[in-house]
Amino acid sequence: MASDGGGGAGRTDGETGLPASLETAWGLRARPSKGPRPGLSLDRIVRAGIGVAAAEGVGAVSMGRVAKELGVSTMSLYRYVSAKDELYVLMEDAAVGPPPPMPADVDGWRAGLEWWARAQREVFHRNLWLLRIPISSPPASPHSLQWMERGLAALADTGLDEGRKISVIMLIGGYVRNEATLMADLHAAMTARGLAPDEVMRRYERTVDALTAPDPGRYPALRHLLASGALGAPDESPDTEFEFGLGCLLDGVEVLVGSGGGATRTA
16 A cells, blocks of 8 residues: 555664564564453554544544543553554554455456556545545555555566566555545535535536636636536546546556666666
8 A cells, every 4th residue: 555654653672673663563562461451452452443533534543532442541552552653554554454366367467457456446445544644654564565565566577677666556556545535535525515426516617617707718728628518517437537547547557568668767
């Protein structure tokens, strides 16, 4: 996936030199043999954090709020998680999970990247709160690296050098995250206003028409768009828009692969 929220926060006195969040995610930190009360565990804490984020948004997640959800004291959580940023990393890694098995009929780099992008999009749509965790470091949690591995593996036979491969992965992954964020924001805005997508677009068409009609010579392209009726037409499925954008990106990657890929610049 695209990030490890808070992944750069806090270091330990251990020998790994990794942030505490990553030591915890990778199981490199010693956990308490038992919690302050029976049944408390790191897994329960993470699941509770995810529940709060899904129901109330990431902004509602705090050590105190999660402790309340679990019915324990806030201080008891610090035996397992050192800070909220660390909890974010663990929540994100748990929600993202490992990439699902690639279907047997997926053949070739393009089909592989299409599958990879769609699978990531499904994860975001199931967990929209993930999109609100700030990106503070490159991906380094266990599941995020598994997703990166799967994307790079899809490009194995393209002839692209390793720098180009990671650039392609960043391009496609960034598109997936941006599209999911845009769709989530639009859906939230429409839900808050109690309007269907078609009505939103019709109102937008009327707004643009009213603003550009007094000076059509200044907005010839917009006036042409309005005249075509395309702006206020029934909204296409978000899947259609996603597939269109993904196809355009992969067309560009296909040209890159066909041209030999070029070479990334070296420092």
